[in-house]
Amino acid sequence: MTPKVSEEYKEEKKKEIIQAAATVFGSNGFYSTTMDDLVKASGISKGAIYHYFKSKEEVYEHMLQQQVEQTIQVLTDKFSHVHSSIEKIAVLFDLYTSNEWLKEPKLNSVRNQLEHWIAGSREEERAKFERHSKIFHDLINSILEEGRDSGEVSRKLNTSHAAKLFWSMIDGMLLHASVLPSFSYLQIVKTAKEMYISFLQKGNLG
Amino acid sequence: MTPKVSEEYKEEKKKEIIQAAATVFGSNGFYSTTMDDLVKASGISKGAIYHYFKSKEEVYEHMLQQQVEQTIQVLTDKFSHVHSSIEKIAVLFDLYTSNEWLKEPKLNSVRNQLEHWIAGSREEERAKFERHSKIFHDLINSILEEGRDSGEVSRKLNTSHAAKLFWSMIDGMLLHASVLPSFSYLQIVKTAKEMYISFLQKGNLG
Amino acid sequence: MTPKVSEEYKEEKKKEIIQAAATVFGSNGFYSTTMDDLVKASGISKGAIYHYFKSKEEVYEHMLQQQVEQTIQVLTDKFSHVHSSIEKIAVLFDLYTSNEWLKEPKLNSVRNQLEHWIAGSREEERAKFERHSKIFHDLINSILEEGRDSGEVSRKLNTSHAAKLFWSMIDGMLLHASVLPSFSYLQIVKTAKEMYISFLQKGNLG
Amino acid sequence: MTPKVSEEYKEEKKKEIIQAAATVFGSNGFYSTTMDDLVKASGISKGAIYHYFKSKEEVYEHMLQQQVEQTIQVLTDKFSHVHSSIEKIAVLFDLYTSNEWLKEPKLNSVRNQLEHWIAGSREEERAKFERHSKIFHDLINSILEEGRDSGEVSRKLNTSHAAKLFWSMIDGMLLHASVLPSFSYLQIVKTAKEMYISFLQKGNLG
DNA sequence: CATGAATGAGCATTCATTCAT
DNA sequence: TATGAATGAATGCTCATTCAT
Numbered sequence: 001m002t003p004k005v006s007e008e009y010k011e012e013k014k015k016e017i018i019q020a021a022a023t024v025f026g027s028n029g030f031y032s033t034t035m036d037d038l039v040k041a042s043g044i045s046k047g048a049i050y051h052y053f054k055s056k057e058e059v060y061e062h063m064l065q066q067q068v069e070q071t072i073q074v075l076t077d078k079f080s081h082v083h084s085s086i087e088k089i090a091v092l093f094d095l096y097t098s099n100e101w102l103k104e105p106k107l108n109s110v111r112n113q114l115e116h117w118i119a120g121s122r123e124e125e126r127a128k129f130e131r132h133s134k135i136f137h138d139l140i141n142s143i144l145e146e147g148r149d150s151g152e153v154s155r156k157l158n159t160s161h162a163a164k165l166f167w168s169m170i171d172g173m174l175l176h177a178s179v180l181p182s183f184s185y186l187q188i189v190k191t192a193k194e195m196y197i198s199f200l201q202k203g204n205l206g
Numbered sequence: 207m208t209p210k211v212s213e214e215y216k217e218e219k220k221k222e223i224i225q226a227a228a229t230v231f232g233s234n235g236f237y238s239t240t241m242d243d244l245v246k247a248s249g250i251s252k253g254a255i256y257h258y259f260k261s262k263e264e265v266y267e268h269m270l271q272q273q274v275e276q277t278i279q280v281l282t283d284k285f286s287h288v289h290s291s292i293e294k295i296a297v298l299f300d301l302y303t304s305n306e307w308l309k310e311p312k313l314n315s316v317r318n319q320l321e322h323w324i325a326g327s328r329e330e331e332r333a334k335f336e337r338h339s340k341i342f343h344d345l346i347n348s349i350l351e352e353g354r355d356s357g358e359v360s361r362k363l364n365t366s367h368a369a370k371l372f373w374s375m376i377d378g379m380l381l382h383a384s385v386l387p388s389f390s391y392l393q394i395v396k397t398a399k400e401m402y403i404s405f406l407q408k409g410n411l412g
Numbered sequence: 413m414t415p416k417v418s419e420e421y422k423e424e425k426k427k428e429i430i431q432a433a434a435t436v437f438g439s440n441g442f443y444s445t446t447m448d449d450l451v452k453a454s455g456i457s458k459g460a461i462y463h464y465f466k467s468k469e470e471v472y473e474h475m476l477q478q479q480v481e482q483t484i485q486v487l488t489d490k491f492s493h494v495h496s497s498i499e500k501i502a503v504l505f506d507l508y509t510s511n512e513w514l515k516e517p518k519l520n521s522v523r524n525q526l527e528h529w530i531a532g533s534r535e536e537e538r539a540k541f542e543r544h545s546k547i548f549h550d551l552i553n554s555i556l557e558e559g560r561d562s563g564e565v566s567r568k569l570n571t572s573h574a575a576k577l578f579w580s581m582i583d584g585m586l587l588h589a590s591v592l593p594s595f596s597y598l599q600i601v602k603t604a605k606e607m608y609i610s611f612l613q614k615g616n617l618g
Numbered sequence: 619m620t621p622k623v624s625e626e627y628k629e630e631k632k633k634e635i636i637q638a639a640a641t642v643f644g645s646n647g648f649y650s651t652t653m654d655d656l657v658k659a660s661g662i663s664k665g666a667i668y669h670y671f672k673s674k675e676e677v678y679e680h681m682l683q684q685q686v687e688q689t690i691q692v693l694t695d696k697f698s699h700v701h702s703s704i705e706k707i708a709v710l711f712d713l714y715t716s717n718e719w720l721k722e723p724k725l726n727s728v729r730n731q732l733e734h735w736i737a738g739s740r741e742e743e744r745a746k747f748e749r750h751s752k753i754f755h756d757l758i759n760s761i762l763e764e765g766r767d768s769g770e771v772s773r774k775l776n777t778s779h780a781a782k783l784f785w786s787m788i789d790g791m792l793l794h795a796s797v798l799p800s801f802s803y804l805q806i807v808k809t810a811k812e813m814y815i816s817f818l819q820k821g822n823l824g
Numbered sequence: 825c826a827t828g829a830a831t832g833a834g835c836a837t838t839c840a841t842t843c844a845t
Numbered sequence: 846t847a848t849g850a851a852t853g854a855a856t857g858c859t860c861a862t863t864c865a866t
Contacts, residue, residue: 029324029325034860035862048826114324114381115321118235118320118321118324118384118385129385130386158397161397164382165401167382169374172375172381173371175377176370178324179324180332180339181332182336188367191367191368196401198404199400199405202404211849211850240836241837252836253838253852253853258850261836417828443737448855448856457831458859459858463828467857468857530796531647531649531733538797542798542799545798570809573802573805576801577809577813579794581786584793585786587736588782591736591744596778599776599779600782600786607813607814610820611812652840657849669846672841673841674841
């Protein structure tokens with residue numbers, strides 16, 4: 001009646017698989033990665049992987065989900081001690097230039113997300129993307145609303161548009177960074193930060 | 207002895223194939239598109255396709271190349287009658303909100319480019335991406351340099367960084383637009399335009 | 413954790429495949445035999461075959477290798493109780509007229525070897541043929557050297573040339589036998605035996 | 619009514635194709651040679667080749683036929699001024715060590731013949747091989763019969779067996795020579811010549 | 825629970841042959 | 846006659862998924 005192995009054991013195992021998945025999918029992409037690659041990378045047998053996940057697709061999605069959650073976690077943690085809206089935005093930009101973001105795994109994660117977006121956008125799973133996006137959108141949007149209420153950012157600002165613009169910029173820069181070695185990532189993000197904050201303070205004119 | 211068929215005929219045929227390729231790769235991506243899909247979409251036999259291109263990969267790359275060239279062509283055409291730098295940048299933003307850019311084929315093209323970037327970034331073909339990127343970068347960079355010399359844009363502006371930021375924003379917005387139906391594309395691009403132009407006039411502070 | 417399947421099981425499986433391969437390659441040759449033929453003949457799925465061998469080529473080569481080893485084994489076994497050199501050569505000729513050599517499988521094996529030789533001789537795999545040939549050459553050469561030392565065969569004999577001549581004759585006769593039904597194989601081999609042994613005793617004159 | 623082009627023209631064209639065929643089939647074998655290879659090698663269009671021959675197979679067979687005829691021609695020419703049987707056999711052996719036999723084209727021709735034999739022997743075309751073989755067999759057989767009648771060769775000789783043995787040896791040596799670079803062809807043929815002639819003079823004992 | 829052998833549909837590519845010009 | 850573009854059946858190989866042990 002009691003499960004043979006603990007729930008923790010199972011979760012641990014899933015984590016292991018997802019960890020390896022992040023590596024292999026990150027370096028070869030979804031389509032070019034085979035289950036055998038995953039077996040090799042994880043040291044876990046094919047049967048076992050299929051015991052925990054019902055398809056390659058599912059492994060991939062769990063990996064993505066976990067990366068999104070992790071990212072959200074990191075972002076909200078960063079805010080916990082910051083109270084100014086502008087300051088929060090600044091912290092966010094700084095996060096994207098921090099050391100932890102410049103390591104391979106993070107960029108691989110970005111590639112995974114983008115690949116999934118692009119490949120998946122052709123199907124009926126748009127809804128899922130919308131859900132993910134909304135989380136990120138709302139995070140920024142609420143910061144900006146706070147700022148608008150407190151007068152920190154321009155009253156004329158359309159916060160939703162500004163939030164979407166924020167993530168467009170971030171994703172655009174990450175995309176270029178993950179693809180072009182010559183992209184002067186740090187400098188560009190710094191430039192973007194100045195531009196964006198200045199824009200927030202001045203607001204939309206149109 | 208008979209001079210076979212004209213070069214134009216062959217070019218025409220290649221175009222036909224590439225046209226069909228844009229459709230099928232655009233809706234299913236490189237990996238999920240089969241040569242049979244292409245055969246069906248183009249109405250051209252498999253053998254014939256292989257007569258003109260030596261692999262699926264090659265069809266794909268020719269399609270991308272052609273799309274890049276077409277885009278560059280459109281961009282430079284737009285500039286031919288514009289002399290102010292700021293004006294040129296404005297025209298560019300306007301282009302991305304024009305009717306022709308809101309049609310499916312264009313967004314499919316974007317998806318294709320991005321998919322290729324992301325999937326390809328894992329290998330040794332970075333050089334090709336760099337080359338493509340450089341073309342786009344230089345286009346903006348030289349506009350900004352002109353503007354700096356003429357005093358239209360801030361003297362303090364690092365034009366190269368600003369150019370890279372420009373394309374990051376554009377690609378980021380296109381990415382979101384091509385993936386998220388709810389993305390208020392027109393408004394966001396308009397917002398970005400204001401933010402960016404205002405930034406150009408004020409320049410980097412750091 | 414469970415120790416999968418035994419090594420013997422795997423070897424057994426490989427043998428099964430090779431056995432079937434000998435049949436189908438034997439009757440249709442390398443090029444005209446398809447993997448589907450092999451699947452049908454072996455009753456083993458395509459995937460399984462590719463699990464054990466990484467290409468059609470590899471199946472073929474393992475089959476050849478195994479046939480060579482088997483032949484060498486049979487030859488050396490025959491010698492174990494024979495001490496005279498001339499006697500050994502005689503035993504060899506007799507082997508080639510024995511019942512087991514007149515069955516289809518054996519002749520198919522010969523055809524396989526020859527086909528591989530001929531088709532392969534056009535490439536860089538000569539080295540492999542040389543290696544195989546050397547084994548056969550050395551076998552005869554050492555017998556003849558023994559015979560020369562013991563005075564059984566002519567002192568004037570160039571043993572290496574004689575060894576090469578031996579295999580040329582054997583292969584030539586097998587070739588004709590495997591191709592021409594009217595070739596009076598038994599009689600010819602018997603004739604060759606007398607000619608060759610008489611030649612050994614007399615030696616080269618040139 | 620009169621043919622548009624002369625018969626000679628057509629024959630000339632066929633010769634050209636066959637010439638090129640000998641080269642490409644000789645270096646790559648029947649299966650690995652494509653019609654495009656033949657087009658490239660001959661400089662004649664695919665359509666034209668199919669105008670003169672109705673299939674790849676047919677080109678191949680005409681090429682073989684022509685090589686057989688050529689060989690027979692050369693052999694009989696060599697005999698025209700030789701009257702002794704033993705002398706004729708000697709001349710034959712010498713032919714196979716002559717300069718013209720050591721050139722690539724000849725060995726390619728051998729490979730072609732052998733490949734065709736081996737690959738074809740699996741089907742219903744044995745009859746054709748028998749016919750070819752018979753020509754060669756009869757050539758030697760009649761020489762030996764003459765010799766037996768004149769007392770030059772042993773009365774006890776079974777001329778048919780001896781003839782078959784002759785060609786087995788020749789083909790065996792050519793096979794080895796065409797496959798093994800280290801095969802000391804000249805020496806071996808010389809050795810074979812001595813052995814065989816000595817055998818003829820002594821005859822079968824069995 | 826774990827293992828990896830087995831399955832077979834699916835895919836890119838080749839190539840002999842045909843045929844419009 | 847000559848040309849080479851077009852055809853499509855055939856083929857070797859891959860890989861997600863299943864399942865006996």
